Amino acid sequence: MVVILVLLAVLAPGIAPWDPNRPDVRKILDGPSKLHPLGTDQLGRDVLSRMLYGARVSLAVGFVSVGIATLIGIMLGALAGYHGGTIDAMVMRLVDLMLVFPRLFLLLAVLAFLRPSIWTIMAVIGLTGWMSVARLVRAEFLSLKEREFVLWSQSIGASSYRTIWRHILPNAIGPVLVAMTLGIPAAILTESGLSFLGLGVQPPHATWGNILNEGKDAIEIGWWLSAYPGLAILVTVLSYNLLGEGIRDALDPRLRQSIGRIVSRAR
Amino acid sequence: MFGYALRRLILAIPLLIGITFISFLVIHLAPGEPVETTVGESSTQSDAKLRERLREIYGLDKPLHVQYWNWVTRLARLDFGRSFSPDARPVLQKIGERLPITLLLNIVELLIIVTLAIPIGVLSATRQYSTFDKITTVFVFVGFATPDFWLALMLMIVFGVQLGWLPISGLRSPTWEYLAFWKQQWDFLAHLVLPILVATFGGLAGFSRYMRQSMLEVVRQDYIQSARAKGLPERVVIGKHALRNALLPIVTVLGLSLPGLIGGSVIVESIFAIPGMGQLMVQAVFERDYPVIMGNLVIVATLTLVANLIADLTYSLVDPRIRVAARRGRR
Numbered sequence: 397m398v399v400i401l402v403l404l405a406v407l408a409p410g411i412a413p414w415d416p417n418r419p420d421v422r423k424i425l426d427g428p429s430k431l432h433p434l435g436t437d438q439l440g441r442d443v444l445s446r447m448l449y450g451a452r453v454s455l456a457v458g459f460v461s462v463g464i465a466t467l468i469g470i471m472l473g474a475l476a477g478y479h480g481g482t483i484d485a486m487v488m489r490l491v492d493l494m495l496v497f498p499r500l501f502l503l504l505a506v507l508a509f510l511r512p513s514i515w516t517i518m519a520v521i522g523l524t525g526w527m528s529v530a531r532l533v534r535a536e537f538l539s540l541k542e543r544e545f546v547l548w549s550q551s552i553g554a555s556s557y558r559t560i561w562r563h564i565l566p567n568a569i570g571p572v573l574v575a576m577t578l579g580i581p582a583a584i585l586t587e588s589g590l591s592f593l594g595l596g597v598q599p600p601h602a603t604w605g606n607i608l609n610e611g612k613d614a615i616e617i618g619w620w621l622s623a624y625p626g627l628a629i630l631v632t633v634l635s636y637n638l639l640g641e642g643i644r645d646a647l648d649p650r651l652r653q654s655i656g657r658i659v660s661r662a663r
Numbered sequence: 664m665f666g667y668a669l670r671r672l673i674l675a676i677p678l679l680i681g682i683t684f685i686s687f688l689v690i691h692l693a694p695g696e697p698v699e700t701t702v703g704e705s706s707t708q709s710d711a712k713l714r715e716r717l718r719e720i721y722g723l724d725k726p727l728h729v730q731y732w733n734w735v736t737r738l739a740r741l742d743f744g745r746s747f748s749p750d751a752r753p754v755l756q757k758i759g760e761r762l763p764i765t766l767l768l769n770i771v772e773l774l775i776i777v778t779l780a781i782p783i784g785v786l787s788a789t790r791q792y793s794t795f796d797k798i799t800t801v802f803v804f805v806g807f808a809t810p811d812f813w814l815a816l817m818l819m820i821v822f823g824v825q826l827g828w829l830p831i832s833g834l835r836s837p838t839w840e841y842l843a844f845w846k847q848q849w850d851f852l853a854h855l856v857l858p859i860l861v862a863t864f865g866g867l868a869g870f871s872r873y874m875r876q877s878m879l880e881v882v883r884q885d886y887i888q889s890a891r892a893k894g895l896p897e898r899v900v901i902g903k904h905a906l907r908n909a910l911l912p913i914v915t916v917l918g919l920s921l922p923g924l925i926g927g928s929v930i931v932e933s934i935f936a937i938p939g940m941g942q943l944m945v946q947a948v949f950e951r952d953y954p955v956i957m958g959n960l961v962i963v964a965t966l967t968l969v970a971n972l973i974a975d976l977t978y979s980l981v982d983p984r985i986r987v988a989a990r991r992g993r994r
Contacts, residue, residue, distance in 0.1 A: 489677065493678055493685065494685075495919070496682060496922065496968050496971070497682075497967070498922040498926035498929075498967065499922065499923070500929045501925075501929065501960055502960070504929065504945065504948045505686070505956050505960050506689055508947070508956055581808065585810055588810055588812075589811075589812060592810075593930065593933060593945060594949075608812065608813060611816065619820050622816040622820070625813075626816065630805070630809055633807070634807075638804065
């Protein structure tokens with residue numbers, strides 16, 4: 397499912413039946429038909445084609461912002477977990493602090509003073525989403541740094557930089573991978589929410605969020621304009637969440653088995 | 664207990680200072696000054712003078728740390744400055760008249776979520792892999808993935824436009840003034856149904872999942888086994904021994920999920936045109952009304968901090984282990 401979605405987004409120019417930005421005054425707010433399977437919008441643009449192009453924006457924002465968040469999270473988490481002490485306390489207080497702000501309020505405050513573009517959106521979503529990764533990496537580091545192979549690496553004089561990157565991090569990557577997979581749908585939801593409010597990626601660039609924003613103004617006449625992009629978001633987020641859960645189960649089969657066993661014994 | 668509460672309170676102070684610091688930085692490090700948006704982008708001689716004058720009025724010509732200090736000392740006296748919008752009313756007053764409705768909505772949502780999620784979670788945990796458990800699992804994943812603004816639009820289309828059962832925007836009908844007292848209350852409630860439904864949906868999915876998880880973990884514990892071994896009926900084992908322990912982590916999750924819930928009111932309020940904090944924030948962002956933005960940010964974060972504090976204290980109240988651990992300095 398995830399692969400199909402990415403393929404659809406990448407191949408959008410090839411498979412989109414119409415030009416996503418070409419208006420057609422004769423077909424304003426036409427319902428779904430053979431020519432336009434998902435109908436047209438207020439300017440007579442084809443909704444299906446716009447959604448295919450919107451998929452590129454949504455997925456790109458998802459990937460890049462999660463990439464940024466993960467990078468910051470790993471660096472701060474590794475720093476805190478490896479060194480401990482004052483650095484750890486400072487990083488963790490920063491995490492606590494960032495978590496007190498409702499994310500949408502913080503994002504809105506930042507966006508008020510930036511010209512919204514796809515890049516600023518990626519950056520601000522990334523910059524406000526690193527806290528969970530940082531916590532995760534720190535916890536992994538705290539337990540890993542006591543293990544023999546780390547002590548061994550330190551004892552032969554490897555720099556702490558090398559120990560962190562070559563020895564500890566590869567062992568902590570599993571949970572980070574899960575967090576990343578679950579972070580992508582969250583970022584997609586956030587981006588579409590911002591675009592929906594009109595503060596995300598700006599028209600004429602199609603995104604699922606701003607098609608919905610246009611759909612809001614036409615809810616009394618054109619249900620298709622709001623129904624389909626939302627459905628696309630739902631399906632995308634759902635498939636990434638399921639993928640994330642799948643990876644988690646694959647990495648940690650212990651949990652599922654033991655719970656199953658205990659419950660069956662209890663019966 | 665008292666000592667623990669005091670320690671938590673003291674720990675909250677640096678966070679409070681941090682909140683003001685971050686809010687201040689966010690706005691002052693962003694390129695583009697509020698003066699620019701007031702004056703516009705042209706650069707004639709008179710504009711340059713006006714710009715200087717405005718910078719002086721708002722104190723923007725002073726160094727950053729001086730500005731911060733001035734702002735914080737005014738905050739300490741609960742003076743949030745005046746709005747940049749034409750009405751120029753004090754920020755505190757603007758926020759004050761919008762806070763109650765947002766709080767009301769969030770508290771009602773939280774109550775609904777908790778009363779529904781606990782039984783759902785317990786039932787699906789005690790009957791793991793049953794049909795009920797499978798249905799709720801599907802519901803949970805769909806709930807996680809549904810964008811709230813989309814759900815809102817769909818409900819508006821179905822109940823507001825197609826069926827015409829419920830009003831879709833604002834808090835009162837235009838004819839409100841002419842209605843009888845009870846009709847007025849009824850009208851108000853009818854306006855709240857859809858927003859609350861939307862805001863509850865996602866949260867419910869999350870909480871019933873946590874509840875299920877927590878219950879599954881508790882059921883594995885030895886003391887549940889011994890309760891069963893004593894020959895206690897299953898009803899007592901689950902309803903008393905297991906439930907009490909499974910509820911503990913939920914208190915913390917409740918506290919942690921508050922920012923998300925409050926953040927959600929931004930979207931719900933702007934879709935349903937409810938005059939609350941979220942809508943104020945969006946309006947302020949569009950108007951670049953930066954005293955209002957900063958005020959909003961500080962107040963929302965402080966509210967979350969207080970709510971987390973309450974959750975922490977409740978947790979220690981119901982679970983003595985936490986207090987003891989804290990006294991030993993492990994936490």
